[in-house]
Amino acid sequence: MLKLYHWEPNANSGKPMLALMEKGVAFESHYLDLLNFDQHKPDYLAINPLGTIPALVHDGKVFTESTAIMEYVDAAFEGPSLTPVDPIERWRMRWWMKWFDQYLAKSASMLGWSVFVGPSVRARDPEELKAAIERIPMKERRVAWSKAIYNTFSKEELAESTRRLRDGIGKLEAALGARAWIAGATYSLGDANGFNLAYALPLAQPDVCNDEKTPAIMEWLRKIYERPATRKCWALARVPRMGERVKFLERT
Amino acid sequence: MPTLYHWEPNAGSLEVLAALHEKNIPFESRYVDFLAGEMWRKLSSQEMAFAAEMEVVSNLEIEGPVLATESGAALTDSYFINLYLDDAFAQTPLRPADAESQWRINVWARWIGEELYPATNTLGCAKYATAKLKDKAIETLPGQERQDAWRTAQRGYAIDEIAEARRKIAVMLRRTEDALAKGAYLVGESVSLADFTLLGASLSLPKTAPDQFEGAPYTNAWLARMRERPSVQAALRYARSNAPDESFAPGAERSRWG
Numbered sequence: 141m142l143k144l145y146h147w148e149p150n151a152n153s154g155k156p157m158l159a160l161m162e163k164g165v166a167f168e169s170h171y172l173d174l175l176n177f178d179q180h181k182p183d184y185l186a187i188n189p190l191g192t193i194p195a196l197v198h199d200g201k202v203f204t205e206s207t208a209i210m211e212y213v214d215a216a217f218e219g220p221s222l223t224p225v226d227p228i229e230r231w232r233m234r235w236w237m238k239w240f241d242q243y244l245a246k247s248a249s250m251l252g253w254s255v256f257v258g259p260s261v262r263a264r265d266p267e268e269l270k271a272a273i274e275r276i277p278m279k280e281r282r283v284a285w286s287k288a289i290y291n292t293f294s295k296e297e298l299a300e301s302t303r304r305l306r307d308g309i310g311k312l313e314a315a316l317g318a319r320a321w322i323a324g325a326t327y328s329l330g331d332a333n334g335f336n337l338a339y340a341l342p343l344a345q346p347d348v349c350n351d352e353k354t355p356a357i358m359e360w361l362r363k364i365y366e367r368p369a370t371r372k373c374w375a376l377a378r379v380p381r382m383g384e385r386v387k388f389l390e391r392t
Numbered sequence: 393m394p395t396l397y398h399w400e401p402n403a404g405s406l407e408v409l410a411a412l413h414e415k416n417i418p419f420e421s422r423y424v425d426f427l428a429g430e431m432w433r434k435l436s437s438q439e440m441a442f443a444a445e446m447e448v449v450s451n452l453e454i455e456g457p458v459l460a461t462e463s464g465a466a467l468t469d470s471y472f473i474n475l476y477l478d479d480a481f482a483q484t485p486l487r488p489a490d491a492e493s494q495w496r497i498n499v500w501a502r503w504i505g506e507e508l509y510p511a512t513n514t515l516g517c518a519k520y521a522t523a524k525l526k527d528k529a530i531e532t533l534p535g536q537e538r539q540d541a542w543r544t545a546q547r548g549y550a551i552d553e554i555a556e557a558r559r560k561i562a563v564m565l566r567r568t569e570d571a572l573a574k575g576a577y578l579v580g581e582s583v584s585l586a587d588f589t590l591l592g593a594s595l596s597l598p599k600t601a602p603d604q605f606e607g608a609p610y611t612n613a614w615l616a617r618m619r620e621r622p623s624v625q626a627a628l629r630y631a632r633s634n635a636p637d638e639s640f641a642p643g644a645e646r647s648r649w650g
Binding site for chain 1: 446447450452461465468469472473475476479491492494495498499536559647648649
């Protein structure tokens with residue numbers, strides 16, 4: 141039996157969702173409402189004591205870390221391979237997944253939490269929010285939630301995240317201008333990983349990420365959006381604003 | 393045969409040198425002084441023209457080894473170089489074949505690369521590199537993040553940066569102690585890429601965090617075992633200094649978010 145604990149089909153939660161959809165592997169979906177702190181409640185902490193999402197439960201074993209789960213899904217299940225055959229393309233796929241996860245996503249996420257996650261929960265009862273922060277197992281996550289809830293981001297860190305995002309758009313455009321997909325000639329986990337983050341770039345930085353300035357990024361996003369697996373994945377969105385967000389990628 | 397551009401056998405350079413020897417892959421060694429910014433000063437030279445490539449300049453290790461393949465590709469990120477070596481050279485596999493073990497190795501590499509290595513590198517730079525960093529060298533470095541990392545190290549790290557590095561090391565040592573109490577290696581019955589990744593990030597711990605490392609007996613015994621391996625002995629012979637475990641260049645930043 142396969143169970144996936146996840147939030148919206150976006151960012152980290154969306155990575156294993158999209159990999160499973162591409163492989164055609166059926167799974168039991170367990171939606172956790174990140175904005176309701178479901179991921180820090182005792183039921184879920186019994187599954188993943190670190191309180192991070194997503195988590196995959198396969199034959200009773202728990203798998204965490206979204207990108208590592210994607211590689212596990214591709215290796216453990218039948219279905220079309222999402223890892224290139226050529227060892228150099230495999231290297232490139234992994235290199236870019238790390239760059240997406242640890243460079244671009246850190247900046248995008250910080251900005252996203254400052255404009256969406258923080259404001260979505262800030263109005264709630266202050267005592268309830270304080271208790272919610274105290275329940276978070278990992279120090280890094282407590283700091284992130286605290287910054288989002290009390291809006292204590294420094295001007296400098298937000299400016300640096302914006303700089304990295306805009307700079308990163310240029311780097312991604314150059315890479316996608318040179319190759320059909322991020323690792324090379326075939327669609328791979330790297331593209332699925334990248335889409336979960338990069339779909340938001342034209343929305344967040346429209347003056348530098350658009351059809352005119354970054355045609356390769358825009359075409360890559362549309363090609364991924366058109367895949368049946370991506371459609372199926374985003375049909376699981378529950379937050380209306382999330383589900384609507386990708387629709388700008390429809391070709392007119 | 394591939395060419396490895398590496399520095400003293402510590403951190404990523406040690407990780408890849410040891411894996412090459414463990415797998416008995418013939419390669420050419422090119423010694424590059426990372427702390428002197430040699431990789432970047434030779435940017436325009438014929439031999440290191442690859443240093444301008446995106447995956448080299450924007451490597452998140454900041455300063456790390458580069459593997460130039462026979463086909464002309466320049467590969468960076470020590471763990472991913474090692475995965476490439478394991479994919480491309482079938483002899484002596486350094487990962488079990490099952491998907492679960494491979495997931496475990498990936499998770500170790502992620503924890504070590506994102507948490508332990510930036511922490512040990514901060515302590516190592518504070519102790520051994522800060523005084524050696526010169527403005528003139530920093531100005532020639534490519535990329536804003538690299539210049540920022542070098543300037544932060546040059547100024548000296550704030551007390552809370554050092555405390556956070558020590559906290560991360562404590563978290564990681566709890567994890568390695570748990571794993572190594574149960575078996576001789578991090579994943580499975582024999583040595584794997586996870587062990588070589590930990591080796592690179594922890595070789596210096598007896599010097600940079602001696603009090604913390606002494607409190608981790610299983611990890612101590614593991615490091616002693618790893619140092620005895622012929623592949624690691626061979627890797628350590630690339631040292632030009634008397635103390636490769638004191639060789640640090642500013643690098644990998646700790647996570648900015650979450």
